Amino acid sequence: MVLDGILVLLILAMAWRCVRTTDLFEAIIVFVGLGMMIALVWTRLQAPDVALAEAAIGAGLAGALLLANLRQLPEDSSAVRWRSSWLWWSLWGILGLALGFAVVSIQTTPVSLMPLVQAHLPESGVTHPVTAVLLNFRALDTALELAVLLWAWMAQRHLFEGNFKAFHSLQGGVLKTTVKMLFPLVVLIAVYLLWRGSSSPGGAFQSGAVLAAAWLMLWLAQLPGLNWQRLSLKVGLLGGVMVFFWVGLLGLFQGAGFMGYPADQAGGWILLIESVAALSIGLLLASMVLVSMPNFQEQSP
Amino acid sequence: MMLFYQVMMGVLLLCIVLGLVQLVWGHNSADRLMAVQLLGTIGVAILLLAAQAYEAPSLRDVALVLALLAAVTGVAFVRLRPDKEDRKP
Amino acid sequence: MNWLEAGLSWFGIGLISLGVVFFIAGSVGLLRFGESVNRLHALTKADSMGLGLVVIGLVLQAPGIAVGLKLMIIWTLGLLSASLVSHLIGQSLCSQRRDD
Numbered sequence: 001m002v003l004d005g006i007l008v009l010l011i012l013a014m015a016w017r018c019v020r021t022t023d024l025f026e027a028i029i030v031f032v033g034l035g036m037m038i039a040l041v042w043t044r045l046q047a048p049d050v051a052l053a054e055a056a057i058g059a060g061l062a063g064a065l066l067l068a069n070l071r072q073l074p075e076d077s078s079a080v081r082w083r084s085s086w087l088w089w090s091l092w093g094i095l096g097l098a099l100g101f102a103v104v105s106i107q108t109t110p111v112s113l114m115p116l117v118q119a120h121l122p123e124s125g126v127t128h129p130v131t132a133v134l135l136n137f138r139a140l141d142t143a144l145e146l147a148v149l150l151w152a153w154m155a156q157r158h159l160f161e162g163n164f165k166a167f168h169s170l171q172g173g174v175l176k177t178t179v180k181m182l183f184p185l186v187v188l189i190a191v192y193l194l195w196r197g198s199s200s201p202g203g204a205f206q207s208g209a210v211l212a213a214a215w216l217m218l219w220l221a222q223l224p225g226l227n228w229q230r231l232s233l234k235v236g237l238l239g240g241v242m243v244f245f246w247v248g249l250l251g252l253f254q255g256a257g258f259m260g261y262p263a264d265q266a267g268g269w270i271l272l273i274e275s276v277a278a279l280s281i282g283l284l285l286a287s288m289v290l291v292s293m294p295n296f297q298e299q300s301p
Numbered sequence: 302m303m304l305f306y307q308v309m310m311g312v313l314l315l316c317i318v319l320g321l322v323q324l325v326w327g328h329n330s331a332d333r334l335m336a337v338q339l340l341g342t343i344g345v346a347i348l349l350l351a352a353q354a355y356e357a358p359s360l361r362d363v364a365l366v367l368a369l370l371a372a373v374t375g376v377a378f379v380r381l382r383p384d385k386e387d388r389k390p
Numbered sequence: 391m392n393w394l395e396a397g398l399s400w401f402g403i404g405l406i407s408l409g410v411v412f413f414i415a416g417s418v419g420l421l422r423f424g425e426s427v428n429r430l431h432a433l434t435k436a437d438s439m440g441l442g443l444v445v446i447g448l449v450l451q452a453p454g455i456a457v458g459l460k461l462m463i464i465w466t467l468g469l470l471s472a473s474l475v476s477h478l479i480g481q482s483l484c485s486q487r488r489d490d
Contacts, residue, residue, distance in 0.1 A: 002311060002316060003307060003310055003311055006311065006314045006315070006318070007314065010317060010318065010321065013321065014321065015326075017325050021325075025330060025333075025382075025383055026325070026333065028335075029324065029330075029334070030324060030325065032337055032374055033321070033324055033336070033340045034346050035303055036337075036340055036341055036367065036371075037317075037344070039344070039363065039367060040327075040344060040347060040348070043348065043351065043357075046344055048357070048362070048363055049360040049361060051360075051363045052362065052366055055367040055370055056366050056370055059367065059370050059371065059374060060358075060370030060371075060373050060374050061370075062376065063374050063378070064373070064374065064377035064381070067339060067377060067378060067381040068349070068377075068381055070339060070381075070383070071383070092378055098385070100361060139388055162371070166351050167381075168380060168382070168482070168485075169324045171485075172479055173472065174477050174478075175376070175475065175478065178470060178473075178474045179376075181470070182470060185467070186369060189366070189369060193362065193366070196362065200358070200359050200362075201359040201363075202362065206366070210366060210369065210370075213369065213370055213373045214372045215374075216373060216377065217376065220373075220376050220377055220380045221376070224378050270314050270320070270386055287452070293381075304404060305406075305450050307407060308403065309407070309410050311452055312413075312414065313410060313413060316413050316417040317394055317417075319417040319418060319421055320417055320420060322421060323420050323421055325430075326421075326488075328426065329426065329486075330428050330436050331479050331482060331486075332420075332426055332429060333478055334475075335420060335426075335429055335430065335432070335433045335479065336420065338433060338437065338472070338475055338476075339416065339417060339420060339433055339436060339437075342436060342437045342440070342468060342472070343413060343436075345408075345442065345464065345468060346409070346413065346441055346444050348416065349445065349448055350406070350444070350448070350462065353448055353451060353452075354471065358457070361457070361460055361461070364464055365460070365463070365464050365467065368464055368467045368468045368471060369471070371471055372467070372471030372474065372475065373473030375471065375474070375478070375479075376474065377476065379478040379479060379482055380478075382394070382482065387394055387451060387487065389430065
């Protein structure tokens with residue numbers, strides 16, 4: 001109980017500081033620290049899948065993305081000091097009270113869907129309930145989430161037309177050598193997360209985020225990574241959504257309904273979808289983060 | 302045994318509070334970066350202790366990903382740090 | 391072999407406590423040292439020794455070899471990342487000092 005209290009106070013303090021400060025660099029660093037603490041909170045809420053995603057994205061990719069964009073802003077820009085008025089305070093106070101009321105009136109014996117999920121788990125093809133829900137029972141939601149990610153990527157392509165400020169100069173070979181050593185390990189961890197997704201927390205999204213971090217690492221060390229103009233890469237970006245919907249249609253023709261899989265083949269289809277989706281998510285996230293990074297090679301993402 | 306783990310996690314959380322002071326009132330970007338690294342490492346330690354205490358092996362995977370991403374974040378912050386430092390040590 | 395397991399378990403508890411002491415030392419050092427370069431020293435103590443002792447203590451209490459291996463991999467990653475980032479921070483501090 002005390003641990004949770006300290007954690008909550010930490011998060012409140014960090015969030016307050018992140019919003020209040022006018023130094024944008026400090027705000028970004030506090031935001032990254034906040035992401036790490038929220039990952040701890042997710043584990044306390046018995047949601048290790050979300051904790052994995054938060055650690056990969058909130059503590060890693062988001063910080064790099066924000067910082068790269070900060071670098072493209074003019075030199076003397078800083079956050080606007082917010083002016084607090086009574087209207088602002090009253091609006092947010094009402095919202096806070098409403099949220100508090102909602103929290104207080106949560107039923108003490110919540111209706112859980114877990115027994116229902118556990119009852120149908122054998123026919124889903126996987127043994128982890130979260131993956132079963134994400135990729136079998138509610139597969140349409142996940143496919144649409146992938147499509148949203150793809151649309152976000154497409155929208156971002158047209159937004160950014162910056163002049164790239166260069167990296168700081170790289171001295172010595174420590175960064176390049178260490179990244180060369182680390183890169184295979186990171187890819188291995190991504191594949192490991194993908195494989196574990198069928199029986200324990202993990203899955204396509206977390207695996208894709210770690211993969212994106214691997215490519216980000218390569219870019220930061222100014223090592224030649226992916227060739228972003230190749231056609232296979234562009235196919236890979238679309239691959240996740242495509243495969244998801246094609247397999248869904250296949251399920252329709254086989255009589256299991258749209259996005260349904262016959263019980264004995266479900267495991268195989270889910271593995272195929274997850275593998276392609278992880279690759280797609282990795283490429284999409286990496287492309288979105290790298291587009292605002294200083295460019296050191298001809299082929300930009 | 303559980304009490305031991307919880308006490309250790311509590312002490313580590315207090316260390317995070319100490320690191321938070323450096324995060325917010327640090328003199329320059331290097332100090333803040335070191336504070337975030339410390340936060341990440343202490344987070345990994347807390348997760349590993351929690352994995353053992355609450356018998357939740359999936360928390361070890363979270364610790365693995367956190368350790369990894371703390372490395373990538375650290376490298377990103379050093380490579381993308383702002384050019385001019387307003388405050389001097 | 392119950393006494394062996396119990397002994398290892400208690401030894402593990404001792405190592406974890408020692409590791410947390412290193413974490414405390416690192417956090418306090420991060421605040422108290424005067425120069426940024428000195429604060430790097432404090433950070434690396436916490437990162438390597440603190441995490442290392444905690445991991446070794448947990449390995450001694452681990453339920454199996456696979457878990458122990460995974461813990462060692464996590465520690466190796468932590469060491470690599472700590473040394474890489476500390477090196478880069480040191481470089482940036484040096485170049486900053488050279489510019490002044």
